[in-house]
Amino acid sequence: MSRLTLDELQEKFTKEKTRLIEDFFTFLRFESIATDPTYKQEVLNCHEWVAQYLLKLGFNVEIWDTENAPVIFATDLRAGPDQPTLLLYNHYDVQPVDPLNLWTTPPFEPTIRDEKIYARGASDNKGQCFYTLFALKTLVDHYGYLPINIKYVIEGEEESGSAGLFNLLEEKKDQLKAEHLLIIDSGIEKENEPAITLGTRGICCLSVTLTGSKTDLHSGMCGGMAYNPNRALVEILASLKDDTGTVTIPSFYDEVAKMPPHERSEIDFNFDEEVFHHNFGFKPTGMERGVSPLEANWLRPTLEINGISGGYAGPGFKTVIPAKANAKISCRLVPYQDPVRIAALVESAILAKLPEGISAQIEILPGRGPASRTNPQSTIAKVMAQSYTNVFNKPCKRILLGGSIPIAADLATVSGAEMLCIGVALPTDRIHAPDEHFSISALKKGFLILAHAIELLSHTQANTK
Structure with missing residues (x-):
């Protein structure tokens, strides 16, 4: 036929x-x-x-x-x-x-x-x-x-x-x-x-919970004495990147290699910023210094904060120091980076930055892949x-x-x-x-x-x- x-x-x-x-x-x-x-x-x-x-x-x-x-x-x-x-x-x-x-x-x-x-x-x-x-x-x-x-x-x-x-x-x-x-x-x-x-790109994801006290605290009775888990969390998360957009975690980039010229020549790196802005509603400004938008999205690893929670953010006001603060983190990975190793590096970096009085529970989530x-x-x-x-x-x-x-x-x-x-x-x-x-x-x-x-x-x- x-x-x-x-x-x-x-x-x-x-x-x-x-x-x-x-x-x-x-x-x-x-x-x-x-x-x-x-x-x-x-x-x-x-x-x-x-x-x-x-x-x-x-x-x-x-x-x-x-x-x-x-x-x-x-x-x-x-x-x-x-x-x-x-x-x-x-x-x-x-x-x-x-x-x-x-x-x-x-x-x-x-x-x-x-x-x-x-x-x-x-x-x-x-x-x-x-x-x-x-x-x-x-x-x-x-x-x-x-x-x-x-x-x-x-x-x-x-x-x-x-x-x-x-x-x-x-x-x-x-x-x-x-x-x-x-x-x-x-x-x-x-x-x-x-x-x-x-x-x-590959991926690994982590869930982070910081704990400072047994229960939420009154921000008047305990304010100024208790180390606020929200403060600890944002300080730690902010420290994971520097002002050039580079991840500061030691050895994070060890396996990252440049794409060989013969492979790069096969890829279309043309980027239409106007169309991109129309589709997504933002201007690409979060890249590492000196890296183009598509290089950042395709050839470089990332560390992103996917969500943060802690305390009260509903209607009205609640003057508490929360007992816990939570974050979800994901890393997009490039060839030769091992998701298990990168997740462990992120975990170690967070634990190393914990202030006195704050404990951490970190879970490396399923679904990672190279x-x-x-x-x-x-x-x-x-x-x-x-x-x-x-x-x-x-x-x-x-x-x-x-x-x-x-x-x-x-x-x-x-x-x-x-x-x-x-x-x-x-x-x-x-x-x-x-x-x-x-x-x-x-x-x-x-x-x-x-x-x-x-x-x-x-x-x-x-x-x-």
Whole structure:
């Protein structure tokens, strides 16, 4: 049977558009917030719906149990040993919806406005998961089976660090073996500018609690005598960076290496500050001195204070010295930095700065992972760049991602696959925020890119065994 052309794939999308949006809406209605035990049944219902979708396509489906949300592992190896094996990755869990009052429409009642679908998870990651499912369905409907071998991992704990899947990797490593791996959880910078992601930053996170007394204290009776935990916390946090934006923790930068010129030449470092300001509403001023915005976001590690709490900040006034003060800290990491080592360095630096009278409890949180990098000359990078170019009808850029996909590097290592991060999510999709959305145009482009790439991969002579 002849290869499906892009025009034919577009026709199939148009023909099935009403039905596929109905199915996508069903997927979006599952309140699959895996971080909250209240939604446990919704998470299970969502995973069952995805598993049934794949079973109907002829996939063999295994359910890998974890403590919080099952992992779906599906395979279709009917293409046989003469075709390559592609491992795909998505996740079906979503972020919590708070603050609910800032949503224009209910987050789990999908709504179309201006050709955009609004719902929690519409972009991250159910939109990208669904166009993957629909691409597979379209190819199976056309050929009777997939033109290459597919293995597919869809987890339900990405938003909380992928702990369950991390714990399964060693046990399942033989089943995960593949030549190529696509992490379909990335995006592009502008709607009409195709790009593949050649790397992500790693991450580690810590929770810090400082304690000064058994209970909140009266700020008149004890003020001037007690060392305020809020004061201790802000002093310590402020000391972790100097006035040039450089992290002051000893050995923090020891493994940081400059990107080799031949790798750097592959990456598009053009930065449109006007568009950036329009999308995010701020001017980039937080970089280390002498470092450009994209270098800071892609090539340098960070230490960020994600949240601070302590005492009273509600309506009115409460004159207390709080017993405790809390902070959440995350570090984004670059290649060769070990998340475990960096987290330990941060912990040591905080403990070393504790003032007398203040104790600390520091927890290194789950979900850490190293940075990832992809060889721009790998087969999967070349095939995906060609697919993006053909779909967008313009040259595909190579970019990096300042964010993290903690499972990516470990999944690549265990599978032995050439790994690439792809997607069509936009910075303006409001992921993790109220009014998250994903355009119907993005749904179509994602479908076309993946289906076309599978066609290209099946005809890539270099990958024929």
